[in-house]
Amino acid sequence: MQLSALAPAKINLFLDVGPVQADGYHTVCSVMQTVSLYDTITVEKTPSGITLQCSDISLPCDEKNLAYRAALNFFRESGIENAGVSITLNKKIPVASGLAGGSTDAGAVLLLLHRLFDSPISMDALLQIGGNLGADVPFCMTGGTALCRGRGEVITPLTPLKPIHMVIARGGAGVSTPAAYHMLDAAYGKKLPAKPEDWDTQHIQSWNDMHTAMFNIFESVVLPIHKEASACKKILEEAGARLAMMSGSGPAVFGIFESEHTAELAVTKLQATGATAFLCKTCTGPHIFYNKK
Numbered sequence: 001m002q003l004s005a006l007a008p009a010k011i012n013l014f015l016d017v018g019p020v021q022a023d024g025y026h027t028v029c030s031v032m033q034t035v036s037l038y039d040t041i042t043v044e045k046t047p048s049g050i051t052l053q054c055s056d057i058s059l060p061c062d063e064k065n066l067a068y069r070a071a072l073n074f075f076r077e078s079g080i081e082n083a084g085v086s087i088t089l090n091k092k093i094p095v096a097s098g099l100a101g102g103s104t105d106a107g108a109v110l111l112l113l114h115r116l117f118d119s120p121i122s123m124d125a126l127l128q129i130g131g132n133l134g135a136d137v138p139f140c141m142t143g144g145t146a147l148c149r150g151r152g153e154v155i156t157p158l159t160p161l162k163p164i165h166m167v168i169a170r171g172g173a174g175v176s177t178p179a180a181y182h183m184l185d186a187a188y189g190k191k192l193p194a195k196p197e198d199w200d201t202q203h204i205q206s207w208n209d210m211h212t213a214m215f216n217i218f219e220s221v222v223l224p225i226h227k228e229a230s231a232c233k234k235i236l237e238e239a240g241a242r243l244a245m246m247s248g249s250g251p252a253v254f255g256i257f258e259s260e261h262t263a264e265l266a267v268t269k270l271q272a273t274g275a276t277a278f279l280c281k282t283c284t285g286p287h288i289f290y291n292k293k
C-alpha cells in the first residue's frame with residue numbers, strides 16, 4: 001500500500017528574532033501560515049532499510065535529507081524493527097528560500113509513517129520527534145495560522161485567516177538560514193523580540209490592519225544584498241499586491257492579492273523576468289491520502 005501527502009510550504013506573516021541564547025539558538029516570535037504550494041511525498045513499506053528518491057537531483061538522498069532523517073528517527077523512537085520504507089519526494093517548493101521546504105517534508109514523513117504503522121506512539125511524541133529535527137517541523141505538521149515562539153516550536157494556533165490569493169516569487173541564489181542569522185546578529189546585537197500581541201487574527205479586518213501587523217526583521221539585512229528578491233517584491237507591489245513581504249530568511253517573497261486575476265497577471269510578469277512564481281492560497285496543514293497503484 002502506498003500512502004501520500006501534500007506537504008505545504010509556510011510563509012511568515014510576522015517574524016522577529018531575539019538575541020542568540022546559551023544553547024546557540026535564537027528565540028523567535030513568528031506568525032506562520034501554510035500555503036497551497038506543495039511537495040508531494042509517497043511512502044511504501046519495505047522489508048528493511050530506508051530508501052529515498054527525490055525529483056530534485058541537487059538534494060541529498062541520505063541522512064542529510066530531512067525527509068530521510070525523519071524516517072530514521074521515527075523508527076528509532078517508536079521502537080519499530082524489522083521494517084523499512086521507501087520514500088519518493090517530488091519537490092515543488094523552492095529550496096533554501098525561507099519556505100520551510102525541508103521541514104514540511106520531514107513533518108509529512110512523520111505523519112505518513114505514523115499512519116502507515118498504525119499510530120505506534122502518541123501525537124505529542126510524534127511532534128516531539130519533529131521538534132528535534134527542526135524548530136519549524138511541528139508547525140509544518142499542524143499548519144494553518146499560528147503564533148510560534150521559543151525556537152519556533154512553541155505553537156499557539158490562531159483563528160485561521162480567510163482564504164487569501166497569494167503569489168510566491170523566488171529569484172537569484174538561495175539564502176543560507178545560518179548566514180542570515182549571522183547578519184542579524186551583526187546588525188542588531190542584543191535586541192529582544194517584539195511580541196506581536198496584535199496578531200490576534202480575529203482583529204485583522206482590513207488591509208490596513210494587515211499592513212500594520214506584518215513584519216519580517218530579515219528583510220532589513222537580506223533585501224539590500226539580494227537584488228532579485230527586492231526586484232520580485234517591487235514587481236509584486238507594482239502588479240497590484242495589497243501587501244508584499246519576504247518570507248523567513250528569504251529570498252522568497254510573497255504578495256497578497258484581492259483578486260485571483262490580478263495575482264495571475266503578477267505571476268506572468270514575474271516569470272517574464274526569469275523569476276519562479278507560483279499562484280497559491282492560504283491553506284491548512286498536510287493532506288494525507290491513499291495512493292492506489
Ligand code: ATP
Nearest residue numbers: 064065066095096097098099100101102103105177
Ligand atoms: P529553513 O527551515 O532553514 O528556513 P528554508 O526553508 O530556507 O530552510 P529548505 O528548503 O528547507 O530551506 O533548505 C535548507 C537546506 O536544507 C538546503 O540547503 C538543503 O540542502 C537542505 N535539505 C535537506 N533536506 C531537504 C529537503 N527535503 N528539502 C529541501 N531542502 C532540504
